[in-house]
Amino acid sequence: MRRVGIGGFGLTKFNKDDVSIESLMLSSIKSLFDTSQNLTQKDVDVVLTSTNDNRKYLANTMSELAGISPKISHSVESLCNSGANSVISAYSYIASGLADVALVVGAEKFDSPGLVLEWDVSRGQYKHPVYWSSMFTRSHMRKYGTTMEDLATVSAKNHKNALENPHAYFDKEYSVEEVMQSKNITDDVRILDCSFPCNGSAAILLVSDESIKKFTDCPVWLTGLGQKTISAGFTKNEDLTKLKSTKYAANAAYTMSKKEPKDIDVAEVHDAFSICEIIEVEDLGFVEKGKGNQFVRTMYDTQNKKINPRGGLLGSGHPLGATGIAQVVEISQQLQNKAGKRQVEEAKVGLVQNMSAAATSSTVLIFES
Amino acid sequence: MNQFKNELKNGKFVCSECTKCNKLVWPPSDFCNVCFSKVKWRQISKKGKLIEFSKKDNVFFCIAEFENTIRVMGELKTGLKIPSVDHDLELVECDYTDKEKFFFQLN
Numbered sequence: 001m002r003r004v005g006i007g008g009f010g011l012t013k014f015n016k017d018d019v020s021i022e023s024l025m026l027s028s029i030k031s032l033f034d035t036s037q038n039l040t041q042k043d044v045d046v047v048l049t050s051t052n053d054n055r056k057y058l059a060n061t062m063s064e065l066a067g068i069s070p071k072i073s074h075s076v077e078s079l080c081n082s083g084a085n086s087v088i089s090a091y092s093y094i095a096s097g098l099a100d101v102a103l104v105v106g107a108e109k110f111d112s113p114g115l116v117l118e119w120d121v122s123r124g125q126y127k128h129p130v131y132w133s134s135m136f137t138r139s140h141m142r143k144y145g146t147t148m149e150d151l152a153t154v155s156a157k158n159h160k161n162a163l164e165n166p167h168a169y170f171d172k173e174y175s176v177e178e179v180m181q182s183k184n185i186t187d188d189v190r191i192l193d194c195s196f197p198c199n200g201s202a203a204i205l206l207v208s209d210e211s212i213k214k215f216t217d218c219p220v221w222l223t224g225l226g227q228k229t230i231s232a233g234f235t236k237n238e239d240l241t242k243l244k245s246t247k248y249a250a251n252a253a254y255t256m257s258k259k260e261p262k263d264i265d266v267a268e269v270h271d272a273f274s275i276c277e278i279i280e281v282e283d284l285g286f287v288e289k290g291k292g293n294q295f296v297r298t299m300y301d302t303q304n305k306k307i308n309p310r311g312g313l314l315g316s317g318h319p320l321g322a323t324g325i326a327q328v329v330e331i332s333q334q335l336q337n338k339a340g341k342r343q344v345e346e347a348k349v350g351l352v353q354n355m356s357a358a359a360t361s362s363t364v365l366i367f368e369s
Numbered sequence: 370m371n372q373f374k375n376e377l378k379n380g381k382f383v384c385s386e387c388t389k390c391n392k393l394v395w396p397p398s399d400f401c402n403v404c405f406s407k408v409k410w411r412q413i414s415k416k417g418k419l420i421e422f423s424k425k426d427n428v429f430f431c432i433a434e435f436e437n438t439i440r441v442m443g444e445l446k447t448g449l450k451i452p453s454v455d456h457d458l459e460l461v462e463c464d465y466t467d468k469e470k471f472f473f474q475l476n
Contacts (some may be wrong), residue, residue: 118468124442126430127469131442134423135432142454187424210468233396235432237441240421349393 007207008036050106051321053079054116083324084354084363108319152179162311169317201321224366226259261285268327324354443471
C-alpha cells in the first residue's frame with residue numbers, strides 16, 4: 001500500500017449563523033485552497049462529503065461548486081464519526097492506487113437531523129444523547145468513584161483550551177465550580193458537561209507520498225487506522241464503564257502504526273459529554289482503567305494540553321459531520337508545530353478518536369510528522 | 370416492525386424470535402441476525418432486573434433487562450423504594466404514540 005499524508009486543510013469558525021450546508025462546505029474548501037501551495041482543482045480526483053444533513057447528491061454538488069470534476073465522489077454518513085470515517089474512505093482510495101489526491105470536507109448545521117437516532121427502539125422514550133451519557137456517568141461513578149467535580153474538570157479544561165482556538169464556538173472560560181453549578185439536565189449531567197450542536201465545516205487534502213511534496217513542505221502521515229462498530233442500539237453496550245468500540249479501533253490503529261499509547265504526544269478525543277473523555281483516556285490506554293478521573297484532574301491542574309488542545313467538542317462545539325475532520329486538522333497543526341498558543345511541545349505522534357451513537361461505533365486515527 | 374409498534378400500542382411488549390434458531394432479535398427485525406431466517410413475534414416476560422438508572426426532574430429513568438437478553442430504556446417507578454443495580458422490576462406499561470414508551474416498577 002502507498003503512504004498517505006495530509007497535504008492541506010481548511011476550517012471555518014463554528015457558529016449558529018443562518019447559512020446553507022453547501023455554503024458551509026464551500027467556506028472550508030476555499031480556506032483549504034487559499035492555504036495550500038500549488039493546489040488547483042485539476043489535482044483533485046476524489047471528493048468526499050461528510051454530513052448528516054438530508055441533502056442529496058452532495059459530493060457532486062460540492063464538486064461542481066468548487067470547480068472540480070473528480071473520478072470518485074460520494075457522501076459518508078455515520079452520525080458523529082462521519083468525519084473520521086470519510087478519512088478512512090479517502091485513505092483507502094489513495095493507498096490502493098485508485099486515486100492520488102482526495103478532498104474530504106465535512107459540515108453540519110446546528111439543527112442537524114443526526115442529533116438523535118430515531119431507529120434505536122432500545123432507548124425507549126429516552127432517545128436524546130443526554131440519557132445514554134447519564135447511564136455511562138452513573139456506572140463510572142459507582143465502579144470507580146468518579147465525582148461531579150472530576151467531570152467538571154474536563155469541561156473547565158476544554159473550555160479553557162478553546163480560548164486559544166480561533167474557530168471554536170465557545171470563547172468563555174468556566175471554573176470547575178461554574179460547571180458544577182450549571183443547569184442540571186439530569187442528576188448526573190450538567191449542561192456544561194454537554195457538547196453543543198453548532199454550524200461548522202472542516203476540509204482536508206489527503207495525498208499519496210508520490211504527490212504530496214507538491215502541496216506541502218511538512219506533510220503529516222496517516223500511519224494507523226481503526227474503525228469498529230459493535231451495534232447501532234445503545235443498550236448493546238454491555239459494560240457501561242467501557243467504550244468497547246473505541247478499544248477495538250484503538251488496538252487496530254496502534255497495531256497498524258506500530259505505536260503504543262505511551263508514544264502518543266497529543267490527542268483529540270470525542271468528548272461529546274464530560275464522562276466520555278474520562279473513559280476514552282482509559283480505553284485508549286493513556287491511563288489504567290478506573291484512573292481516568294485522576295488523569296483529567298492532573299491535566300486540568302497542570303494546564304497540560306495533551307488531550308483536546310483545540311478544546312474538544314465541549315469547547316469547540318460539535319458540528320457532527322465536521323467534527324472528525326476538525327480533529328484531524330488540529331492534530332495536523334500540532335504535528336507541524338503550527339498550533340500557536342495551543343501547541344504541545346515536541347509533538348511528533350498524534351491520535352484522533354471520533355465516535356458515534358453512544359460509542360456503538362468508533363474510529364481511531366494515528367498521525368506522525 | 371409494524372407488528373412491534375402495533376403490539377406496543379395495545380400495551381404488549383413483543384420481540385422478534387427466529388423461527389429456525391430461536392434467537393431473540395433485539396432491537397426487533399423482520400429477519401434473524403444470525404441465520405437470516407424469518408421471525409415470529411412473541412410477548413416478552415414482564416419480569417426483569419435493573420441494569421442502570423439516573424433521574425431527571427424527580428423522575429427516574431433506567432435500563433432494564435428482560436430474559437437475560439433484551440435491554441431497554443424506560444421510566445422507573447420506584448414508589449417508596451430506593452433503586453439499586455440488579456433490583457428486580459416489572460414492566461407495568463408500554464405504548465407507542467410518537468415513539469416507543471416503556472414504564473417499569475421496582476418489585
